[in-house]
Amino acid sequence: MEFYTKPGDYDAINYIPEAQSHGTKELWRTFWILLGITVLDFIIYFVMPHTGFRNFIFIFFGIVKAYYIVGAFMHMKYEKINLALVILVPTVFIIGLVMGLLYEGNALTYAK
Amino acid sequence: MKMANHQEATFEQQPMWAGGRSPFNVSYGKLMMWLFLLSDAFTFSSLLVQYGAQRFSNVQSPIVTKWPDPASIFNHFPWMHGLHLPLLFVSVMTFILIMSSVTMVLAVEAGHRKSKKEVVRYMIYTIIGGAMFLGCQAWEWSVFIGEGATLYGNQFGITEAGHKVFGALKFGDHFEWQPEYRTSGPVPFAALFFIVTGFHGFHVFSGVIINIVVTIMAARGVFDRRGHYEMIEKAGLYWHFVDLVWVFVFTFFYLI
Numbered sequence: 001m002e003f004y005t006k007p008g009d010y011d012a013i014n015y016i017p018e019a020q021s022h023g024t025k026e027l028w029r030t031f032w033i034l035l036g037i038t039v040l041d042f043i044i045y046f047v048m049p050h051t052g053f054r055n056f057i058f059i060f061f062g063i064v065k066a067y068y069i070v071g072a073f074m075h076m077k078y079e080k081i082n083l084a085l086v087i088l089v090p091t092v093f094i095i096g097l098v099m100g101l102l103y104e105g106n107a108l109t110y111a112k
Numbered sequence: 113m114k115m116a117n118h119q120e121a122t123f124e125q126q127p128m129w130a131g132g133r134s135p136f137n138v139s140y141g142k143l144m145m146w147l148f149l150l151s152d153a154f155t156f157s158s159l160l161v162q163y164g165a166q167r168f169s170n171v172q173s174p175i176v177t178k179w180p181d182p183a184s185i186f187n188h189f190p191w192m193h194g195l196h197l198p199l200l201f202v203s204v205m206t207f208i209l210i211m212s213s214v215t216m217v218l219a220v221e222a223g224h225r226k227s228k229k230e231v232v233r234y235m236i237y238t239i240i241g242g243a244m245f246l247g248c249q250a251w252e253w254s255v256f257i258g259e260g261a262t263l264y265g266n267q268f269g270i271t272e273a274g275h276k277v278f279g280a281l282k283f284g285d286h287f288e289w290q291p292e293y294r295t296s297g298p299v300p301f302a303a304l305f306f307i308v309t310g311f312h313g314f315h316v317f318s319g320v321i322i323n324i325v326v327t328i329m330a331a332r333g334v335f336d337r338r339g340h341y342e343m344i345e346k347a348g349l350y351w352h353f354v355d356l357v358w359v360f361v362f363t364f365f366y367l368i
Contacts, residue, residue: 016139016340021224031214038210042203045367046283055368062363066356073217073352075345083136087146094157098164105165109172 022078030072037061145346149353152315156357159311160364163304170298175275180268180297182366184278187287188255196287202366205248206358212241213355216323220348223341228330231344235327238351242320249313253306259289261302269297305365312361315354322347 041061048054071077076084128135136143170179183198190201219234260267270278274293281287326347335341 015134016342017137019224019340019342019345021221024218024221027214027217027221031210034210035207038203038206041367042199045199058363058367062359065359069213069352069356069359073213073355074349075220080135080137083138083143083146086136087150090150091153094154094161097157097161101161101165102168105168106171108165108169 026072030068033068034065037065139342141342141346142349145349149349152353153357156308156311156360159304159308160360163308163364166298166300166304173298176269176271176295177297178270180266180270180301181278184270184274185256185259185268186252186366190251194286194288196281196285197283199366201248201252202362205245205252206362208241208245208248209355209358212238212245213352215241216348216351220341220345223330223335223344226336226341228333228336231335231341232327232331235323235330235344239320239323239327242316242323242351246313246316246320249309249316253309256302256305261305263303263306264299266297266299266301267294268301269295271295308361308365312354312357315357319347319351319354322350 041058044054044057048057070088076087134140134143138146167179170177173179186202187196187198188201189195189197215234215237219231219238222230222234271293274289277293326343329335329343330341335343
């Protein structure tokens with residue numbers, strides 16, 4: 001096992017990994033996907049009646065857009081899996097909060 | 113301990129959690145930006161969850177006290193007065209923000225190639241996009257306030273008569289709200305709109321300021337002297353996060 005022990009040998013704080021370009025092809029593809037989903041949102045809004053299923057579609061599309069923004073634009077796909085998990089796993093708490101407070105909100109109807 | 117070939121040993125060959133290196137293979141600044149964005153994601157979701165809870169508490173109300181339909185309020189478009197055009201203006205805003213996200217990521221990519229000229233050019237496009245978005249939001253707010261939106265009340269409740277007229281409207285129809293169509297509705301409606309879109313707009317504003325600062329730094333050759341364009345990447349992470357939040361603001365405030 002070999003690692004640096006002498007201070008100054010290795011400066012972890014100031015370390016900048018060598019950046020490499022992944023080209024612009026994927027970025028433009030992501031742009032067209034995001035634009036396409038937004039146009040689809042617009043069409044569905046006027047074509048479908050306002051139901052719970054339509055809301056589900058919109059939220060699903062929102063999550064798909066979030067995946068492409070975080071994955072491609074924010075480069076999460078190219079980061080180490082450690083970093084991706086540290087950032088993404090805590091967001092499951094948001095799902096719990098959403099479920100809990102929507103249920104509570106519904107109950108508020110009768111409290112008011 | 114043997115220290116002979118430490119110059120040759122690459123970063124990846126060192127033990128990951130033994131200290132002295134970043135186990136995530138990112139710089140300190142970028143890791144901190146990610147953690148800040150995680151905390152900011154919690155802030156925004158708490159605001160949006162509050163909005164959801166308030167809205168769900170009105171789902172089963174009769175029409176007159178129901179949560180206002182966004183299509184009945186945000187249906188204006190500049191220079192097209194009196195036409196019922198729901199969702200069109202926010203879609204334009206969304207397009208502007210997506211477009212500025214693309215120019216931002218192109219600036220980051222140019223930074224990887226250390227091409228100063230391209231970085232500055234794409235950053236200027238990004239700043240213009242951000243400023244356009246802020247202008248659109250200012251227009252949206254001014255129309256909303258002009259129609260009587262306040263933090264402490266809600267004049268956008270819809271009466272039975274208004275519901276009937278509004279239900280028959282088609283996209284692009286000429287339409288004028290009459291006083292008898294509207295009544296007072298759930299109080300936190302406008303306040304939540306102002307808080308959530310305002311907080312997002314404040315993020316866009318600070319993102320534009322950050323982008324201006326890093327563009328000036330790039331133009332003056334600071335990053336060339338440093339040998340890397342990582343600052344553009346960090347500013348880019350923030351800017352894309354702003355775009356990400358807008359996806360959900362757009363979904364929950366305008367689509368649903």
